[in-house]
Amino acid sequence: MTPPRRERGLVRPYVVTGGRAYPTRNIFDLVTLVIAQHDRPLSGLGPEPRRLMELCRGGALSVAEVAGHLGLPVSVTKVLLGDLVDSGHIVTRAPIPEAQLPESQLLQEVLDGLRARL
């Protein structure tokens, strides 16, 4: 079965945001991490915020990822996120600093192991 793709052009962004273009707060960056608060009820949320909450359920996601998964432009996603921050459904966090690269010795071991197998 082909995985169903959400139709992008069907529901236009102005319906999603109710015609608003400005997020209620200007705290979002492409890499801002969004974390859902699980104790908040989902009732009263529109379909997109609901999906957003479900997306973030598994852990932190960046704004860009959220937008990509929802299939919405980033600026529209920011409007939604602003509302959710206002209602306390999500909290944001600055992006995690880049992780340390694995040591070359470890990489070498992995390479050796792969070579031994193949």
Place this chain on the structure above:
Amino acid sequence: MTQHISEVVFWCLAAGMLVVSVLLLRQRQMTTGLRKHNAALESSLRARDEEARHLVEIRLPAAADSGHQALPAPGLLDEQLTGTAYAWHLQKATELFAGAVDKAQARADQSAKAALKASMRALQGLAHEQQLAISGMQDRHDNPDVLRDLLEIDHANSQFGRRAQAIAVLCGSWPGRQRAASPLLDVVRGATSRIRDYRRVRVHTQVDIAVASRAVEPVVLAVAELLDNAARHSQPNTTVEVNLQPAHNGACVVIDDAGVGMDGQEVERAGRLLSGRRSVDVSRLADPPQFGFAVIGVLATRYGFSVSVDTRSPYGGVRAVLFLPSVLLTHVTDEGPGALPAVISHAAPLVGAASETIHNQAISPADLDPAAARPSPPRAPAGRTDNAGRTDNAGRTEHAGRTEHAAHDEAAEEPIVHGSTAGGLPKRRRRQPIRDRAATGATPAAPLPAAEEAPARSAEETARRMGAFARGTRSGRATAPNDEEGNSPA
């Protein structure tokens, strides 16, 4: 002698007189008869003249006006002519005339429709192109000021596209866009996107019903026309309420407005148009043309849903009900996050975005339950794979697919210990934080009890299937006929 002569003369005269009087009498009778006949003929002629005048002045214009409406045509003026050849010929002439008028009208209508259709298709294409451009801009620009302007343009463009589409459909075109099956809620919101007062529309219910792919665009268009009617005929401070209701053999979209409503005549006209039974004459729509109901009627007949507007809304306006039969519906399960990995692993492991997954009702518990799916054909190579796994331990070269499958068999017994491969590398499993959480938490929309077991094995299931696929590919390519595994490296 003289007496005799006079007598003879007398008798002769008498006889002559008799003859003359008889002749006179006869003549008189004939004259009267002729005069009568003449008068009758004259009156008949006058009647026919009158009849011809009646034909020209009343019957033919009536025939020309009625078009293809089934109005009672005005009959003969003089009842005496009924049944005569003259009347029959008049009738024939009337029919010929009506036929010619119909034909001319049909031709005019057809050419008008063709011209309109072609131009509207062009506009539709442009609107679509522009929508794509606007979507691209919305994605590219991350500035609220730009977004605000883009949203306005987008809104205007959507309405423009809908108008063009509606006229094109009325002229016999197809709605023109293929869409994937979409939840009914999205369909209604898609319709909301295309009307002017989209902010006034409130959609209340969330139902897990989806509209089949081929019906998405027509239903969007029909609902958009209904919503547009509702919003246009109600005050700007009122809302248009939309309710989605599952029905016995379908689903309903109920649209209530708090507007002025329609009187009996309008309801009757709307009902006639919505039934879509007779073709709509483009040139006969009112001025300004009211396409809405006619378009819905055309779409409803073509795709098999039905629309009625003859109920009064409790809000005071019109209640429009669009009924979708189950043929046009598929099922969407608004699954809780718990069921998410299961469905993803069955469909495609990489697409993890969709939390609402649409699938056909054909998906049964057996599809969701790996235990039920276990004795399927891929089982047959499994035994061989086990053997292969053992030979791997003996030091022979191995293939990744086989290892994966060996891992599956191992993990089926011990789901927690993932172990390591024969080469000594640790085995990596897909992490499932979502599933774990869902297993403990409530899954409100879990569709079936069997689906709750499904996530626990989904990773193995995926591995098994992919392994089977890889093995199948390899064995198909293998050429050595005596090789019992069919895939051993020579």
